[in-house]
Amino acid sequence: MRHLIKLAGATALVIGLSTSGFAAEKLKVAFVYVGPVGDFGYSYQHNEGRLAVEKALGDKVETTFLESVPEPDSDRAIEQLVRAGNKLIFTTSFGYMEPTLKVAAKYPNVFFEHATGYKRSANVATYSAKFHEGRYVQGVIAGKLTKANVIGYVASFPIPEVVSGINAFMLGAQSVNKDIKVKIVWANTWFDPGKEADAAKALLDQGADIITQHTDSPAPLQQAEARGKLAFGQASDMIRFAPKTTLTSIVDNWNDYYIARVKAVLDGKWKSEDTWGGFDANLVNMAPYTNMPADVAKMAADTEAAIKSGKLHPFTCPVMGQDGKEIECKGKGVLDDGQILSMNFYIKGIDDKLPQ
Amino acid sequence: MDFAAAIMITVITATTPLLIAALGELVVEKSGVLNLGIEGMMATGAACGFAAAILTGSTFVGVAAAIMAGMALSAVFAFLVLGLAANQVASGLALTIGGIGLSGLIGAGFVGTTRQPVPRFEFPDLSAVELLKDFPYISEIAGVLQFVFGQDPFVYVSLVLAGGIFWFLGRSRAGLLLKAIGENQVSAHSLGLKVVWTRFLAILFGGACAGLAGAYLSLVYTPFWSPGMTAGRGWIALALVVFASWRPVRLLFGAYFFGAATVLQLHAQAASLGIPAQLLSAFPYIATIIALVIMSVGRTSIGAPASLGTPFVPDR
Incomplete structure (x- = not known):
């Protein structure tokens, strides 16, 4: 030995x-x-x-x-x-x-x-x-496709990256659907398939018909598929986990x-x-637009192209805060990068309180 | 009713893996051995169960593989702590680390693969039956029956396990002997009880339960495999045993309390009740600490087996 x-x-x-x-x-x-x-x-x-x-x-x-x-x-x-x-x-x-x-x-x-x-x-x-550029595109799709007008959002931690994602999503959704509501659940984890699934179930049980997530496992997608609802994938193209449910995924491309x-x-x-x-630097891509009518897919692709060319900015002023007051515009007609990178407020239309 | 039933089903799904793993650990600890390796055995069980189910296409083979994997790992642990009288805490931690690593190795080829979840039982809708159609409250009764008999097979296994362990520890001779060994290993040995052999079987049982709990994660809860998918559930199971002060019935309720707390906090958030999410997430753990404090006040012992964690070397 x-x-x-x-x-x-x-x-x-x-x-x-x-x-x-x-x-x-x-x-x-x-x-x-x-x-x-x-x-x-x-x-x-x-x-x-x-x-x-x-x-x-x-x-x-x-x-x-x-x-x-x-x-x-x-x-x-x-x-x-x-x-x-x-x-x-x-x-x-x-x-x-x-x-x-x-x-x-x-x-x-x-x-x-x-x-x-x-x-x-x-x-x-x-x-x-x-990533918020992709979230804006998701918002447009969700705003068009939701029948319940309630979106379920599985979030990880209340940090600026996630908060700006929620806001961009809602701005995109509001651009096509004024009545849309979002329900947000903080899972307080980046990766726990079971808990992410439970969060998605809670959101679906409370009436959401489209799920989007800012956590890393495909579990929320799977839950949406099991209920015959729609959902977005996160970080990579997750369509293999929910072929009938996945609308698109935000794909990080490093x-x-x-x-x-x-x-x-x-x-x-x-x-x-x-x-x-973002889209312009090829750091963020959108996975193919699937499980949606052609006109919505086209609208999503056009939105993506507009953001990529710089014609459209997700945070175009005026951006209203939750209290209805306009957020100070530090960029040229848009919120500047610093404001987005340190975002710690919800925009108007989100009926929830941001955990601090 | 539908909404309540939906929440309850989510609670049951969240609870079942915790309950199964904790029941196994309860038996192990009652025999006087502390196995901190549940997380590792669960992870390996999840990986082996998923791999076997994908390769053979059979859920049953997957579950069997998960149980065997849990038992195999626990046998290694048993060799260390019983055969070599090694430190149980260190061996258990090693088992967790090793098990998680092993699960990554086994599961590597199955990342990105999915399969259908194990289906729940389907109980016929009695209100649709011609003969019973006009029976009073039939749709409510039918709903309750569909709920009670309409869960996935693991749920019933977990409940049967809880009942079986309650009977075994409280009512059976073998269970009394196991508890005696856990309370005082030296006396039990001098009475001629087979301390090492009993503990070996208890550890294997604990391993089987942890493997089964792992299979639940990768075959029912979220039917895919990914490294780290146990996400600390093994440790919660361990805490549950303490929370339940080593009693099976309390363990059953404790596990459901934990499951309900985690699921309800998600619902509270979705309904934007305005309670801080971090506080809600921490709630089950705070509850464990409070329960421990309450139990330990005014008592000399909170019910831990007296020989828990002490290595045993016969005739020394």
Whole structure:
């Protein structure tokens, strides 16, 4: 037994040495995911981006990932990746913001990229996608298709990204249907299929006939399908889970961005900056418009095209707050990026109180 | 009625996996062993159950595979804590971590696959029967019967399990011996009771229940598999056993209380009753702590088996 252990140890050592020998020539890139790669949603799409990097630059880079890393003590996980020799680290969830900055301050020679956050430093860049553009398109579809005039919204946490998504959805819906109502359930999790399913059931039981979600599992879609209702997929094209129910999915597309950022490091041109793109930057796509009449599909496609070309902005002023007062317009005829990225209010027409 | 029935069905679905896993753990803990590996066994059960059901097309084979997987993992745990008298807390945690990892390995090839959920039983609508049509209150009676006899098979299994364990622990000789071993392993051993053997069987039973609970998640609750889909339910099951102060009937009610609390808070939100969502989400756990405090006030013991968690080495 003891010999076996020694042998195993020696083998591990040799393997360790040999990989580090090769790795010296390759750029090591690491990814931290909040959910499992197999969520078929948010983390899955980030991992697709990682695979795209491998495919495009496989001879020059070596990638690794950590999945299901809890946000509160992610600094240990991130630091471990630094110690393992990674020179570029993508932390892909809002809650990694402070931990990423904390670790980055200790290792100025390592580059960090934090998704969906707003704090940067010399070696921490931020990037995010304008998911709310997709939500606006969803709202238009839902506004057209709902018969009950009640939409069920399965939300995760009351952070700006989610709140601006709810508002954009409602603005899109109100643009075609003045009477539409939304019921919002906070699941207080990004990924818990059972709880997400229960939330969807509660919303359906209370009269919603279309479900949309800002959580990561396909469970709400499945529940809608079981009841013969309609729903939207999240983060990746989820139609395989509910072929008769899925209207479209907002698809996060990180592939181009990740390849570009890794290339920047390889070329020595990386710098800390903020990237925030939507349909125009190909960071957000819509999955095919399905299970809806052709005229609604066309309307959705036109809305998508208008947003992409810049003709339409989801938050075009005047935007009314819940109290009916106009929200201050800091952009040119639209709410500016800062207002959207820090959104912490509901717009008029949402009869609910935003948890603080 | 329809709305109430819909809520109750959601509560039952949310409760059943917790109840099944907690009942298994109750028996394990009554024999004096603390198995913290429920989460891992559930995860592996969910993965194996789903994989087997997809490969064979048979729900029954899936369920059997999940139970076997739970038992296999619990046998590893039993080897550590009974065979080697290893620390139960550490072994249980290792089982959870290992089980979750193993589930990812087994399930990797099945990500993105779906199948139909296990159907609920269909009880005929009596109000549609010609002979009974004019019977008073027939539509109400028919509705209740359809509800009572119209759940999925796992629900009845969980209730039968609860009743069976109540009888086993309270009324059967074997159950009394198991409890005696859990209360005082040294005395039980000196009386000639088979401490290790009994505990081994109890641990296997606990593993089977955790595997079954896992199968419920991936075959009924949300019929797909994804890593991390247990989402802490194993730990809730563990808390439930404490919440119920190691009594089967209280466990039954406790599990339904938990299930109802989680589902009703979602309904409260959808109806925008204005109660903070975070508080509502935390409610079941706060209730557990309050229950523990109430139970421990004025009592020397809250009902935990006296030998719980103590390794046993015969003749030492």
